[in-house]
Amino acid sequence: MRRFLPLLLLSLAACGDTDPRYLMASTPTAEITRTALRVATLEIRQVSLPAYANDDLILREEADGALTPIKGALWADTPARAMTQHLADRLSATTTAQVAAEPWPLARPAQAEVDVRVSQMASRTDGKLHLSGQFAVSSFDQVVRERIVPFAIAVPLSTDTPAGIAAASGQAVDRLAGQISVTLSR
Template identity: 35%
Template sequence: MIKRISLLAALAFAACTPEPDRLALAQLDSALELRPLVSSAMVRTVSLPTYAAAEEIAVETGAGLIASNTEVLWADDPQRAMTIAVARNLGDILGIDAGPEPWPFLGLPDVSIDVRVERVLAYADGTFRLSGQFYVGGDGSDFRNQSRAFAISKPMPDLSLPSIATAQAEAVLTLSEEIAKTIGR
């Protein structure tokens, strides 16, 4: 009986706790247009560091530590959101069938893209940094396997959440353009 009352009290308390606000990754369009070397590309799920894969928005503190905002969360799973953004950007830039893993089309894609992020963070100095490495490989095509390191930095007017979301979207768009240059001209 006591367990039942404790469970009911916990559920009642949880129902009174307001849901945190959600912030969506901004969507930006590229002015870059390239002629594709392939007709299709699959973006594997983007690999993010633990702090960036969480719903909480991470920011570097002045002391060099990473703090998370628990009052405002990302609107979507960060890995999913970044994967979809890269695929959408590649499709727009190259005019090809680009999609996330699992591959949503029939047959195999001409290439697959694997993005491994080492750092994706808003810094106390007013910059947003995205760095890591991406790999482009031909899945049964004659496309030459390639790997490239990337280090992208975007200025932010302040450390507000909208500034962070916009800077992150700009960094993801720049990364998408770098990837597009490896599979287009």
Template identity: 40%
Template structure:
């Protein structure tokens, strides 16, 4: 890990932009979903979180980002893809991101609105918001809030991105229990 951080530091010192992707995390949770098909709608995020810069909270509460350290993908799309991957792994449902690629319509649509996605000055990622599950067949659904925390497991941007993936996995496990 230190070698990765040292390499990232040296490359950043050369003025080279580095791009990061979350390392895939796996869940031990397995859920028999009530729905056979699930679609993850577009994810909504606050402006500071939707950009490729990775915001980190400073001790005074401000947000700071290094323009040479970027997400390899847009964070909203990365979260949508991660939720799709995790829910396919965790549940027995067929899960796809919007637009729905199969014939017909999905039984459940999942919408996520992120309120906070910040690496705090205390070294934890705070991930809050709400998710909505819509089921047109039963004309029902539910809206739930979430507040999740994930420790940043080390130094540097690879550890920060790993914390995001851990929080996203926690959200996928929460949603899996509801579908």
């Protein structure tokens, strides 16, 4: 019995994780017209996030500038994976290209790749979620012009609760997808 007691306690501790988890929400795409891209296939590379933004904890900025976790609120998925998949899904729904997150699932390579590097993603005291950084478009066969494009997006928070931050995060990623599609439509 003594041998099994530590395993039982460990199992009970694992079952006690009841913190709510929040999805990065997306705005509906039913009324959006599809943008014609200059590529037929597009790969979204794994998004690079700063360490604080890639944690499971949902953070918000305090008056002193510190980013602190909201007690008992976690992301439903790892933020880098969620953002990568969200971008791929959004671009797939709003453009004419076949879009997938890496690793590319088809035998023939994608005509272009997008590599997003986020320098800042935070819920700030100004009542907005800020998302900034740059994305690079690469095309081995030069189907489109390669380039690096900076972005700076600010989305008003409906509330500074975890649900409000999750909704604003999704809207910010949707806007980033829109900027990427405009870049690839030229």
